[in-house]
Amino acid sequence: MIALGCDHAGLDLKKEIIKYLDANDIAYKDFGTNSYDSCDYPVFAKLVANSILNGESQKGILICGTGIGISISANKFKGIRAALCSDTFSAHATREHNDANILAMGARVIGSGLAIDIVKTFLSTPFSNEQKHIARINQIEN
Numbered sequence: 001m002i003a004l005g006c007d008h009a010g011l012d013l014k015k016e017i018i019k020y021l022d023a024n025d026i027a028y029k030d031f032g033t034n035s036y037d038s039c040d041y042p043v044f045a046k047l048v049a050n051s052i053l054n055g056e057s058q059k060g061i062l063i064c065g066t067g068i069g070i071s072i073s074a075n076k077f078k079g080i081r082a083a084l085c086s087d088t089f090s091a092h093a094t095r096e097h098n099d100a101n102i103l104a105m106g107a108r109v110i111g112s113g114l115a116i117d118i119v120k121t122f123l124s125t126p127f128s129n130e131q132k133h134i135a136r137i138n139q140i141e142n
């Protein structure tokens with residue numbers, strides 16, 4: 001399952017991602033927001049991070065205006081590796097090398113077409129399981 005979360009700035013892009021997930025029968029849980037009223041992105045970062053940490057979800061997608069604040073918020077949780085991606089190369093590399101479990105994007109930075117390509121790449125790229133990458137992740141975690 002994929003955990004989704006956004007603030008008011010990311011709502012339209014989240015709706016586009018939901019269309020993609022629905023069309024491809026990818027299970028998800030939407031943690032909000034579902035309003036254009038101003039709200040605080042750390043709330044949604046915490047909900048998505050906790051869904052991953054408690055095993056309810058395997059990966060997450062977070063969206064705010066730039067993707068910066070929401071990724072910083074998610075990375076405060078031990079065991080979360082949120083990666084802000086604005087291109088498919090970074091999405092591929094962060095899954096393959098960092099075993100990132102949350103994709104963060106900026107709705108004011110990228111368009112929906114590119115965002116969908118980034119989501120596809122992030123969700124379909126496996127972790128390499130190479131020892132050098134495992135060692136680096138262990139250094140991050142400890």
